[in-house]
Amino acid sequence: QSALTQPPSASGSPGQSVTISCTGTSADIGGYTFVSWYQQHPGKAPKLIIYDVTERPSGIPDRFSGSKSGNTASLTVSGLQAEDEADYYCNSYAGNNNTVFGTGTKVTVL
Amino acid sequence: QVQLVESGGGVVQPGGSLTLSCVGPGLAFSSYTMYWVRQSPGKGLECVAYMSVNGNKKYYADPVKGRFTISRDNSKGILFLQMMSLRAEDTAVYYCARDLKVGYSHIYGYWGQGTVVTASS
Numbered sequence: 384q385s386a387l388t389q390p391p392s393a394s395g396s397p398g399q400s401v402t403i404s405c406t407g408t409s410a411d412i413g414g415y416t417f418v419s420w421y422q423q424h425p426g427k428a429p430k431l432i433i434y435d436v437t438e439r440p441s442g443i444p445d446r447f448s449g450s451k452s453g454n455t456a457s458l459t460v461s462g463l464q465a466e467d468e469a470d471y472y473c474n475s476y477a478g479n480n481n482t483v484f485g486t487g488t489k490v491t492v493l
Numbered sequence: 494q495v496q497l498v499e500s501g502g503g504v505v506q507p508g509g510s511l512t513l514s515c516v517g518p519g520l521a522f523s524s525y526t527m528y529w530v531r532q533s534p535g536k537g538l539e540c541v542a543y544m545s546v547n548g549n550k551k552y553y554a555d556p557v558k559g560r561f562t563i564s565r566d567n568s569k570g571i572l573f574l575q576m577m578s579l580r581a582e583d584t585a586v587y588y589c590a591r592d593l594k595v596g597y598s599h600i601y602g603y604w605g606q607g608t609v610v611t612a613s614s
Contacts, residue, residue: 386537419600421538428588428604429530429538440593440602472538474601480552482599484538 384477387411387485394491395463403488405456405473411483413454417476420449420458424469433458460490468492499589502608509579509612515572515589515605523567526550526592528601529574531610533585541587542574545597556582579612586610 388406395401405412405420412418418436421429431440433449436456446461456475460467473485501513513529528543541554542563551563562575572589586607593602 417599421601428606429601430604431593431600431602434593434600434602474538476599480550480599481554482540484540487537 384410384481384483387473387475387483389471389473389485389488391486392489392491394493395460396493397463397465399463400459400461401463401490402457402459403471403473403490405458405475405485407454407456407475407483409454411454411475411477412451412456414478415476416451417482418449418451418456419474420447421472421474422467422469423472429472463492465492497589497591497603497605499587499605499608502587502610504611504613505579506614507580507612510575510577511579511610512576513574513587513589513608513610515574517570517572517589517591522565522570522572522591524595526597526599527565527572528590528592529561529563529572530588530590530601530604531583531585532588532607533582535582536585540601544572550597576610579610581612584611584613 420433423429436451448459471488477483497517499515544563560578564573588607589605590601591603593600
């Protein structure tokens with residue numbers, strides 16, 4: 384199946400909010416409530432920051448929040464901090480016991 | 494702190510083979526589905542294989558089906574990925590990941606640091 388579509392880049396100043404979209408189809412995002420988001424700093428492994436659309440793993444600050452409407456999921460980072468500068472990837476269950484990742488978004492803190 | 498450590502990556506000629514390993518000491522390894530996810534500049538992140546706790550469910554992505562084999566030794570807390578007939582397009586960083594939830598949820602909860610596989614002549 385095709386990768387989920389994310390904007391290549393997004394940016395914001397410290398303290399501001401940035402929202403990243405992740406667009407799929409009714410066969411993935413639109414069909415299930417199994418969307419997760421991953422943060423990846425350069426040279427590091429991805430890290431889970433949101434799962435099941437809105438849930439945060441232990442230790443992830445509430446500045447990170449997720450939502451979904453129709454075939455599009457979104458990640459919002461509020462109160463941007465320098466350490467939030469990273470690549471972000473969405474992921475959705477896509478049926479047939481498989482998931483699909485997004486194309487990735489580079490977030491820059493201005 | 495969940496820690497996964499991969500090893501076995503390297504440079505191999507197209508058509509060659511490699512076996513990756515992933516260990517997870519103190520991970521309650523035997524209770525979770527385990528995944529291999531790769532990341533290449535051209536194709537982003539892709540789950541190439543996973544294996545359920547008792548091995549009755551295995552998945553392979555189409556590009557690796559018939560060439561890669563996933564296995565695990567729960568008693569030793571080790572996950573393997575045997576890769577054969579490697580192609581240039583298999584070049585990537587390979588991560589092992591543990592499911593977030595007991596059983597099978599398709600949430601890549603914990604990741605290793607990755608091991609680099611390069612298929613090139």
